[in-house]
Amino acid sequence: xxxxxxxxxxxDTAAKINIAADGKTIDKSGVTYVxxxxxxxxxxxxxxxxxxxxGDVTVISLxxxxxxxxxxxxxxxxxxKAVLLRDDSVRDSSGVARALADYLKxxxxxxxxxxxxxxxxxxxxxxxxxxxxxGLPSVSVVVKLDIADGKATAEREIxxxxxxxxxxxxxxxxxxxxxxxxxxPSLKGIMGAKSKPIEERPTSPVxxxxxxxxMQKPPAKPAGRIIGTDVSAVPELVRLLHEEAKVI
Amino acid sequence: MSRFQGVDYFCIDELxxxxxxxxxKTVRDYVDQKVLPIIEKHYEEGTFPLHLVPQMAELGLFGSxxxxxxxxxxxxxxxxxxxxxxxxxxxxxxxxxxxxxxxLVMYPIFTFGSQKQKDHWLPKLAAGLAVGCFGLTEPDYGSxxxxxxxxxxxxxxxxxxxxxxxxxTNGSIADVAVVWAKLDGEIRGFLIxxxxxxxxxxxMKGKHSLRASVTSELVFQDCLIPEENILPESGGLKSPLKCxxxxxxxxxxxxxxxxxxxxxxxxxxxxxxxxxxxxxxxFQLTQEKLVQMVTEITKAQLLCxxxxxxxxxxxxxxxxxxxxxxxxxxxALGIARTAREILGANGILNEYPVMRHAANLESVKTYExxxxxxxxxxxxxxTGIAAxx
Numbered sequence: 099x100x101x102x103x104x105x106x107x108x109x110d111t112a113a114k115i116n117i118a119a120d121g122k123t124i125d126k127s128g129v130t131y132v133x134x135x136x137x138x139x140x141x142x143x144x145x146x147x148x149x150x151x152x153g154d155v156t157v158i159s160l161x162x163x164x165x166x167x168x169x170x171x172x173x174x175x176x177x178x179k180a181v182l183l184r185d186d187s188v189r190d191s192s193g194v195a196r197a198l199a200d201y202l203k204x205x206x207x208x209x210x211x212x213x214x215x216x217x218x219x220x221x222x223x224x225x226x227x228x229x230x231x232x233g234l235p236s237v238s239v240v241v242k243l244d245i246a247d248g249k250a251t252a253e254r255e256i257x258x259x260x261x262x263x264x265x266x267x268x269x270x271x272x273x274x275x276x277x278x279x280x281x282x283p284s285l286k287g288i289m290g291a292k293s294k295p296i297e298e299r300p301t302s303p304v305x306x307x308x309x310x311x312x313m314q315k316p317p318a319k320p321a322g323r324i325i326g327t328d329v330s331a332v333p334e335l336v337r338l339l340h341e342e343a344k345v346i
Numbered sequence: 347m348s349r350f351q352g353v354d355y356f357c358i359d360e361l362x363x364x365x366x367x368x369x370x371k372t373v374r375d376y377v378d379q380k381v382l383p384i385i386e387k388h389y390e391e392g393t394f395p396l397h398l399v400p401q402m403a404e405l406g407l408f409g410s411x412x413x414x415x416x417x418x419x420x421x422x423x424x425x426x427x428x429x430x431x432x433x434x435x436x437x438x439x440x441x442x443x444x445x446x447x448x449x450l451v452m453y454p455i456f457t458f459g460s461q462k463q464k465d466h467w468l469p470k471l472a473a474g475l476a477v478g479c480f481g482l483t484e485p486d487y488g489s490x491x492x493x494x495x496x497x498x499x500x501x502x503x504x505x506x507x508x509x510x511x512x513x514x515t516n517g518s519i520a521d522v523a524v525v526w527a528k529l530d531g532e533i534r535g536f537l538i539x540x541x542x543x544x545x546x547x548x549x550m551k552g553k554h555s556l557r558a559s560v561t562s563e564l565v566f567q568d569c570l571i572p573e574e575n576i577l578p579e580s581g582g583l584k585s586p587l588k589c590x591x592x593x594x595x596x597x598x599x600x601x602x603x604x605x606x607x608x609x610x611x612x613x614x615x616x617x618x619x620x621x622x623x624x625x626x627x628x629f630q631l632t633q634e635k636l637v638q639m640v641t642e643i644t645k646a647q648l649l650c651x652x653x654x655x656x657x658x659x660x661x662x663x664x665x666x667x668x669x670x671x672x673x674x675x676x677x678a679l680g681i682a683r684t685a686r687e688i689l690g691a692n693g694i695l696n697e698y699p700v701m702r703h704a705a706n707l708e709s710v711k712t713y714e715x716x717x718x719x720x721x722x723x724x725x726x727x728x729t730g731i732a733a734x735x
Contacts, residue, residue: 112349130351132371167364174368282372285406285419285429288365 099153099245101144102207103177104198104228105137107161107168108218117313123188124313133168136213138175139273142280143211145176147245154178156205160197162186166296173291174283180296191219193304195227201299203232207268209250214239214272222272229270236270237263241277347614349378350435353606355644361651362424369425373432376405381436386696388558392551394439395558396519403474407433407444409452416456416468424654427599431650434600435607438706439559441600446515447471449592451478454524458535458577458585467522467537479520479547481511481564482586488513489719489734492583496527496566498536504573505529505536507544507566513713517547517562524577525564526586535577535585544569555709591664594714595657598670599650601678601710602643604703608678608685609639611698615689626688635684642677649673665727672720679707 109115109124110132116125133141144155157172159165160183169180183197202210212225222238229236241260242253248267253260255274283291325331325338339346352359352374359367380401388395402408411426412418419425426448434441452471455463470476487494496509507527517523523538523545538545547562577585613636616627626632649670656662682704686693694701711717719734726732 110351112351167367170364171368171371282376282405283368284372284404285369285410285421285425286414287406288368288372289414289419289421292365 100207102156103140103211106134106216107165108134134216138280140211141172142278173294174287182298185301190308191221191223195224197301199228199231210270212272225272235265238272239274240271370428377436385437392557394560399474408447417472423657427654430596430599431603434603439556445596450480458580476521479516481525485512498527498529507569511564514562518549535580537575555705594671598674601674605678605681608682608700612685612688639681646674668720668723
């Protein structure tokens, strides 16, 4: 079984993000980067399917040299091969999807996994766009997956419940927390990853369909106010909640 | 408290390889997710979290510098140090377990053992299927291990051991003990298996430090072991001292881990704790404390890294290891105490890790060569004059 996971290199979710002077990018100084957490679930699902059914796992990332760090981590977790689709430009989601789809068409895996969203821009669009471009069925936000007899049964989260779907293969899935618990790359895995290749591929430029105009941080939270410490403050609290905060 | 992001005031990460950074990420995440959520409970109850052993083995944290043919990761000494640092950011007791298993059990078996001993024990110890301990210190011989009185006598088909060891990490949970005893007046290493007649390992109770670690006595009363259980290449005090050098190297790194944990919590606390209408981090006295902490952490990081690079080239001197262990543990203890001061009364609660680290570091300062002995080791090295013995 040929398995692929598309993974992104993103700021650590615990990192403090500041917007750069151009107002359109983030200030990368002092920010550590990690594999996007949902993409880690995508890699883990590939590894589990490989362990169960055999096959090989290719991990793919679109970006510059820094993305090799994330590819190396996926190799250390147990992926067999990594591909860096080299691109130093800033792309919108459809541009990212185009480059990934072009490569995946050639690779033609049985299953392609994406994290349900990349935790940098949070578009949640690339996985399903790629499926569309490849003309493959896709199921997003998958929390359970069974593969048998050339078919996949996937469970996905919907508001207030779950939906169970069946699809033929090849197919694209985007992964949600709960599907699995990603393994840590072991020290042996890290050593083993050194001898695994990272193939670099050029990408064709695309015309952006969407232009980013401005990034803004949420307004700073005002400081808390203490309006009293005993029951006598209740009427004033009620008044403020009603008239000022407008929550009651 | 937000998740630990590392302390790297001098861009020291730039001196680490991609593999070394990845090792750190693995162990750091592991400690965040599996160690920190359970450690306070174990510390309070005085129990070692034994369930972590197979997990740490799976990650390859035991004997990580030893050859792959024994199931080990075969990484360099810097990566090994990073593992120790990250484990001790969790707790000195967890780091102690890994230190003992790696530096004091697997290392001597690898270095002084027969091929048969290596083939038998190393894969099991690497996989966490067996736990080891190291018995050198005795009730009356601590800083002066050369005087030890545990004795081995040659008997037909084996050796008869008599004596007692004390302050032995992992003793009561160990499947195999690397024990140092005098055979015809010469210190030799022996492997004693759990359950051998005449061997017992009662746990020492009542510790106010390293509570999430097992500390034991080892007692040998006419304990007869097979002839093949001697470590054939061991001989003289320098054999156990070589093991201690390995362990001390790991401790120098480990102390950086506790320091980082305490500094991180103190910095976050100082920025959020309001007194006199402003964060206490805005007061000069607090800033001076924080600056001192980050300064000492930076110095300790650079000491460790250069020591590790020297060790990878086989150029380190044992006195350099002494200097690093001595300095880094001393400073770590100071940092833990200062962090406690910054946290005020909150500093004594187990909601924060600082009191636990401070209490642990009191042991770390004394074990694997006391602070004082390391002073004299460096003193002898630079003057050529031994101030002891």
